[in-house]
Amino acid sequence: MPKTRIMAFTWSTLKNLFSKPATKNYPAEPIRYPERSRGHIEIDIEDCISCSMCARSCPTGAITVDRKELTWAINRFDCLACGYCVIKCPKKCLHLVPGYQTPEGEKKEVSFKRPAPAPKPAAAPSAAPKAAGSASAAGKATLNGDIVTMANGKTMDLSKFPAEKKAEILKKLGLDAAPAPKAEAEGKATLEGDIVRLPNGKTMDLSKLPEANREKVLQKLGLK
Amino acid sequence: MEEREKKRSVVPFGPQHPVLPEPIHLDLVLEDEKVVDVIPSIGFIHRGLEDLVKKRDFNEYVYVAERTCGICSFGHGLGYVEAVEKCMNVEVPIRAKYLRTIWSEMARIHSHLLWAGLMADAFGFENLFYQCWRLREKNLDLVEMTTGGRLIYSVNKVGGVLKDITPDMQKVILNNLSELEAELRDVYKTFMTDYSVQERTRGVGVLTKEQVHDLGCCGPYARASGVARDIRQLGYEAYGELDFEPVVSNDGDNYARCDVRLREVFQSIDLIRQAIAKIPNGELSVPVKGNPDGEAFIRIEQPRGEAIYYVEGNGTKFLNRFRLRTPTFANIPGMCETMKGCSYADIPLLVVTIDPCISCTER
Ligand code: SF4
Ligand code: SF4
Numbered sequence: 001m002p003k004t005r006i007m008a009f010t011w012s013t014l015k016n017l018f019s020k021p022a023t024k025n026y027p028a029e030p031i032r033y034p035e036r037s038r039g040h041i042e043i044d045i046e047d048c049i050s051c052s053m054c055a056r057s058c059p060t061g062a063i064t065v066d067r068k069e070l071t072w073a074i075n076r077f078d079c080l081a082c083g084y085c086v087i088k089c090p091k092k093c094l095h096l097v098p099g100y101q102t103p104e105g106e107k108k109e110v111s112f113k114r115p116a117p118a119p120k121p122a123a124a125p126s127a128a129p130k131a132a133g134s135a136s137a138a139g140k141a142t143l144n145g146d147i148v149t150m151a152n153g154k155t156m157d158l159s160k161f162p163a164e165k166k167a168e169i170l171k172k173l174g175l176d177a178a179p180a181p182k183a184e185a186e187g188k189a190t191l192e193g194d195i196v197r198l199p200n201g202k203t204m205d206l207s208k209l210p211e212a213n214r215e216k217v218l219q220k221l222g223l224k
Numbered sequence: 225m226e227e228r229e230k231k232r233s234v235v236p237f238g239p240q241h242p243v244l245p246e247p248i249h250l251d252l253v254l255e256d257e258k259v260v261d262v263i264p265s266i267g268f269i270h271r272g273l274e275d276l277v278k279k280r281d282f283n284e285y286v287y288v289a290e291r292t293c294g295i296c297s298f299g300h301g302l303g304y305v306e307a308v309e310k311c312m313n314v315e316v317p318i319r320a321k322y323l324r325t326i327w328s329e330m331a332r333i334h335s336h337l338l339w340a341g342l343m344a345d346a347f348g349f350e351n352l353f354y355q356c357w358r359l360r361e362k363n364l365d366l367v368e369m370t371t372g373g374r375l376i377y378s379v380n381k382v383g384g385v386l387k388d389i390t391p392d393m394q395k396v397i398l399n400n401l402s403e404l405e406a407e408l409r410d411v412y413k414t415f416m417t418d419y420s421v422q423e424r425t426r427g428v429g430v431l432t433k434e435q436v437h438d439l440g441c442c443g444p445y446a447r448a449s450g451v452a453r454d455i456r457q458l459g460y461e462a463y464g465e466l467d468f469e470p471v472v473s474n475d476g477d478n479y480a481r482c483d484v485r486l487r488e489v490f491q492s493i494d495l496i497r498q499a500i501a502k503i504p505n506g507e508l509s510v511p512v513k514g515n516p517d518g519e520a521f522i523r524i525e526q527p528r529g530e531a532i533y534y535v536e537g538n539g540t541k542f543l544n545r546f547r548l549r550t551p552t553f554a555n556i557p558g559m560c561e562t563m564k565g566c567s568y569a570d571i572p573l574l575v576v577t578i579d580p581c582i583s584c585t586e587r
C-alpha cells in the first residue's frame with residue numbers, strides 16, 4: 001500500500017500555474033480544425049441531379065430535395081454531420097467540411113437551387129419540351145421522347161410497350177393531345193437558337209455552316 | 225420495532241442532482257444519516273432508439289447506434305456493426321480490425337479520464353478534476369484528428385471502417401499519448417496517495433467478490449472487487465493478437481475502483497502502442513452484399529464494462545430487432561448494495577463510482 005501524503009497534487013498545481021494556459025483565447029485566437037473535422041455539409045449544386053439518394057439515406061431527414069423546383073435544401077440544425085449522405089451521393093457532389101453551424105434563434109432550412117438542365121439534344125420534337133415545362137408546373141405527367149415523367153417524379157419508358165398500349169397510357173395521362181405531334185403533322189421545321197429541328201426529327205446545327213449557306217437553309221425551310 | 229420504523233425517513237435523490245451528470249432517481253431510506261435501503265428507478269430519458277432500427281436501414285442505423293451514448297459512442301457503433309457482420313458472415317479486413325481496436329482504446333482513455341474528473345469533482349477536489357479533463361482534451365484532439373468528430377466517431381460501417389489512420393497520424397498519436405502518460409502519472413499518484421482523497425475513498429462502498437457474482441456486475445466495477453473478467457480477452461477485433469492482462473484490484477472499495485480505472489488508462493495507452501506497432505497494410509473494408517437474415521449475439525468490453533448486442537434480421541434491409549444491454553444496467557444492483565449501511569454524504573460518490581451512463585441504459 002502506497003503511503004499517504006498531504007498536498008500530493010501541489011507540484012502539478014504549481015506547474016500548471018506557471019505554464020501556458022490549456023485553453024484558447026477564443027474568439028481572439030482562431031480555432032484550427034483538423035482536416036477531417038466533420039463540421040457541416042456543402043453541396044456543389046451544379047453537379048446535383050436531384051436523385052434524392054441523400055434525402056432518403058439521411059438518418060434525421062435533414063435534407064429535402066425537390067425535383068421540380070430543382071432545389072436541394074438542408075436543415076443544418078437537424079444534421080448530425082454523420083456523413084452518410086456524402087457516401088450515398090452518386091455524383092459525389094456533397095462534402096463534409098470543417099466549420100460548425102453557428103447558433104441561431106430558430107431552426108431554418110438553407111436552400112440551393114440548381115441551374116436548369118440543358119435541353120436534351122435530338123431526343124424529341126421541339127414542341128415537346130415546351131409542353132413538358134408547362135405541364136410540370138401544373139403537377140401533370142410530362143413526355144420527353146419515349147420517357148414519361150409522372151407527377152410524383154417516377155419515370156416510365158414507353159418504348160418498352162407495344163404501340164396500342166403506348167397510346168392508351170398517353171391518353172390516360174392526358175398526353176395524347178400534346179402539341180408535339182401536331183407540329184410534326186404540319187411538316188414544319190422549327191428553330192431553336194442555332195439548332196434547326198426538321199420534321200423528320202433530325203437536327204441541324206447552323207453554327208457549323210458558313211454565313212451564306214445558313215441564310216439559304218433558313219429560307220428553304222420557310223423559317224425566314 | 226414499531227418505534228424503530230417511525231424513525232425512518234425516505235429522501236428522494238435525483239433525477240436532478242448537482243453531482244449527477246445524468247438522471248437516475250433513488251429513494252433512500254434513512255435512519256438518521258445512515259442509509260438502510262435504496263430503491264432505484266430509471267426511465268427518465270428513454271428515447272426509443274432500439275425501435276428505430278425498424279425504420280432506418282441497417283447501414284444507416286450505425287449512426288443511430290453510435291448516438292446511444294456520447295462517451296461509449298465508438299463501442300456502441302462497433303457492437304452493432306459486429307453483430308450485423310456476424311449475422312451476415314462478413315469477414316472484416318485485418319487492418320480495419322486494428323483500427324477499430326485503436327479507436328476503442330481511445331474511447332476507453334477518454335471515458336476513464338472523464339470519469340476520474342467527475343469522481344474528483346464529487347469528492348470536492350476541483351483542481352484534480354480540471355487536470356483530468358485537461359488530459360482528456362489531449363486524447364480528444366487525437367480522436368478529432370483521426371475521425372473528424374470529438375465524441376461521435378462515425379467511422380464504423382458494416383464491413384469495415386471508413387477512415388484510415390495514416391503513418392503521420394500514428395506518429396502524432398504516439399507522441400501525444402507519451403505526453404499524456406507522463407502527466408497522468410501525477411494524477412494517478414494523487415488519487416492513490418493524497419490524504420484527502422483517501423479519506424473519501426478508502427473502505428467506502430465495499431463490494432465483495434461474492435456479491436459481484438451474485439449481482440452480475442461487470443467491467444472495472446467487478447474487476448475492482450477481484451473478479452478478473454475482461455471481455456477483450458475473448459479476442460474480438462485485434463485484441464487476440466495484443467498482449468494484456470485484465471487490471472484487477474482486490475479491495476472492492478472506491479479506492480480500488482479509482483486504481484483499476486486509472487491503471488486501465490495506462491493499459492490502453494500500451495495497447496494503442498502495440499496495435500500501432502503491429503498494424504498491417506491492407507483494405508479498410510469489404511463490400512457487403514445482401515441483407516441480414518437470422519440473428520447474432522455479440523459481447524464487447526465497453527469502458528464501463530461488458531455490453532451485449534443482439535440483432536435479428538428478416539432478409540430485408542430493415543432489422544426486426546436490435547437489443548442492447550449496457551454495463552450500467554448490470555451495475556445498478558451492485559451500486560444499491562454498496563449504499564446500504566453507508567452515510568448519506570457518500571451517496572453521490574457511490575453513484576459516480578459505477579460510472580453511470582443512464583442514457584445508454586435507457587436507450
Ligand atoms: S451528414 Fe448525416 S445527418 Fe447530415 S444531412 Fe448528411 S446524412 Fe443527414
Ligand atoms: S444524392 Fe447527390 S445528386 Fe442526388 S440529390 Fe442528393 S446531392 Fe443531388
